[in-house]
Amino acid sequence: MQAAIYSDEHATLNAVVSGQTTSVAPPAGCASLYTVRQGPSLGTRLDPLLTMGSVPRPSYTPEQVKEDKERAWPSWKTDHLQRCDIAGGRATADADTSAEGLPSVIHIEWLTAPAPGEDPVFLTATTHFNVPDVNTLAPNWDQPVEGIRAGLSIDRASFSLGERVRLHLPLENVNAAMPITQGECKEPEPALEIQDVQRT
Numbered sequence: 597m598q599a600a601i602y603s604d605e606h607a608t609l610n611a612v613v614s615g616q617t618t619s620v621a622p623p624a625g626c627a628s629l630y631t632v633r634q635g636p637s638l639g640t641r642l643d644p645l646l647t648m649g650s651v652p653r654p655s656y657t658p659e660q661v662k663e664d665k666e667r668a669w670p671s672w673k674t675d676h677l678q679r680c681d682i683a684g685g686r687a688t689a690d691a692d693t694s695a696e697g698l699p700s701v702i703h704i705e706w707l708t709a710p711a712p713g714e715d716p717v718f719l720t721a722t723t724h725f726n727v728p729d730v731n732t733l734a735p736n737w738d739q740p741v742e743g744i745r746a747g748l749s750i751d752r753a754s755f756s757l758g759e760r761v762r763l764h765l766p767l768e769n770v771n772a773a774m775p776i777t778q779g780e781c782k783e784p785e786p787a788l789e790i791q792d793v794q795r796t
Contacts (some may be wrong), residue, residue: 600751602730603696604764609645613687613706613719625656625709625716627682629691632703632720642705644681645691652677684709698725735766743772 601607611629629645655661655678664676682689689706706719735747749764 604730626680627709628707630705633700635700647681653680
């Protein structure tokens with residue numbers, strides 16, 4: 597992760613397995629990533645972590661093949677394909693995730709792709725993520741327009757030339773007749789004009 601990431605951002609988690617010996621023929625199965633989350637309202641949860649570059653592929657374990665043949669699939673699941681998160685033999689994977697829930701993640705778990713005749717195993721990495729609340733940044737509100745006001749927050753006052761700048765755009769319904777909807781913010785994207793200190 598970058599040095600600081602705020603609760604309204606996304607993070608790319610990079611998982612690497614080291615020290616593993618691989619056979620000449622890599623396993624035909626697929627590995628998977630999971631987060632183990634813990635919190636007062638959560639208890640302890642094991643959640644799958646969708647990896648970047650995951651692809652559908654035919655069932656690759658006897659249990660999956662049996663399920664494909666015997667289960668009465670709902671109408672949306674007719675292709676009998678399984679999601680392959682990490683192809684067998686790979687030792688690294690990236691996953692895009694919301695930063696907001698990262699403080700509750702205590703472990704990242706990699707479920708290995710077993711070789712024929714072997715059982716998969718969980719490899720566990722302890723994690724601790726510090727994610728500041730975006731509301732701790734000054735919102736820098738502008739004047740309301742038709743009952744809606746917008747702000748613009750950044751986490752530093754100056755940046756190097758060519759550096760990527762992360763902008764946080766809070767919106768607030770002050771007294772608009774209709775509430776702000778998610779679609780208004782995403783499609784189309786809001787138009788922005790950014791000026792430096794020289795107004796260029």
